[in-house]
Amino acid sequence: MNNSTTLPRALANELLRQAQSGDDEEICGLIAARSGRASRCYPIPNIADKPQRRYIMDPASQINALRDMRNNNEELFAIYHSHPSSPAEPSAIDLAEASYPEALYLIISLNTKGVLEIRGFRLQSGNYDEVTLLVE
Numbered sequence: 001m002n003n004s005t006t007l008p009r010a011l012a013n014e015l016l017r018q019a020q021s022g023d024d025e026e027i028c029g030l031i032a033a034r035s036g037r038a039s040r041c042y043p044i045p046n047i048a049d050k051p052q053r054r055y056i057m058d059p060a061s062q063i064n065a066l067r068d069m070r071n072n073n074e075e076l077f078a079i080y081h082s083h084p085s086s087p088a089e090p091s092a093i094d095l096a097e098a099s100y101p102e103a104l105y106l107i108i109s110l111n112t113k114g115v116l117e118i119r120g121f122r123l124q125s126g127n128y129d130e131v132t133l134l135v136e
Contacts, residue, residue, distance in 0.1 A: 004132035005104060005120060007038055012135045014041050016116045019082040019108040025051040026082050030062070031106070032069045033077035040074065046081075054093050055081045078120070080106035087111055088119040090128045098123035104131060 018027045029043040042065035045058040079100060088109035101124045109117040120131040
């Protein structure tokens with residue numbers, strides 16, 4: 001499996017902006033790709049009871065985003081969410097609830113002093129492998 005992938009700088013900046021605007025709540029969404037290259041961000045409302053600690057994507061918004069991708073000849077590239085107060089690595093909940101093994105999982109951390117961090121992972125069967133993100 002490929003251990004690196006490219007994330008366009010404009011998309012990386014959009015993810016960081018969304019994470020910062022979420023205050024102390026996790027933000028989440030989907031990233032679409034065309035011909036294997038990440039192309040567009042679909043923010044999805046987080047409907048979790050405790051959005052400071054976890055995310056649950058609004059089902060109707062998620063279905064609409066996937067429909068839009070299909071209608072625009074895009075495929076699911078990544079699922080993203082933020083960790084406002086913890087490192088950019090998968091939590092036990094992230095691992096247990098990962099249900100798209102073909103998708104890249106991006107985690108944005110606001111836990112670092114002065115530096116925002118985005119890391120990518122493949123989540124399968126309760127395990128994870130880090131994928132190197134090349135931002136260009």
